[in-house]
Amino acid sequence: MHRAALAGIVRPVLALTLALGLTSPSAADEAAVRRETQLKSGYLLNFVKFVEWPQVPPDEPLTVCFLGAVNMRETLEVGIESKRVGTRPLASRQIEDSSKTDGCSVLYVEDRWASKLTIAAHATGSPMLTVSDSKGFAHHGGIIELYSEENHLRFIINVDNAQRAGLRISSNLLQLAAVVEQGKP
Secondary structure (H helix, E strand, O other), X not given: OOHHHHHHHHHHHHHHHHHHOOOOOOHHHHHHXXXXXXXXXXXXXXXXXXXXXXXXXXXXXXXXXXXXXXXXXXXXXXXXXXXXXXXXXXXXXXXXXXXXXXXXXXXXXOHHHHOOOOXXXXXXOXXXXXXXXXXXXXXXXXXXXXXXXXXXXXXXXEHHHHHHOOOEEOHHHHHHXXXXXXXXX
């Protein structure tokens, strides 16, 4: 087939494919998801800087565990070996079961896992910061809930849940929260 004739067939088929949306997600969509993941990872790192845990040895790692959210864990791990919270080195771990949180100082719960999660840490007084992007997370036992509003990442903090977990949230972080929940839900 002649090149001009082939081009005459390929162009309309390509235009139709693009018009019908039959291609993979656009680079702009992928970039937006990547940017949101980076923002959430950055917020998570900053949250731990404004939380006071009960006394622990200064060289004990502050371990951030992820239930789901593999991309977020991978983003957070970039350069993690050089990051510290006070004197504590940071570490990360992927978990597949919400009952396997021993050694976790922070638990990030992906939205799709949150409905299956029972946040037992607060009942036992285990000092673990729980964070999720699941709607209603802070109201149903979690400590920090991330959400998007008008293309901005915002967060809700439930101080009672933090106190039950044995954690103290800095007033500086509380001032930055969109909502601070108090009182038992």
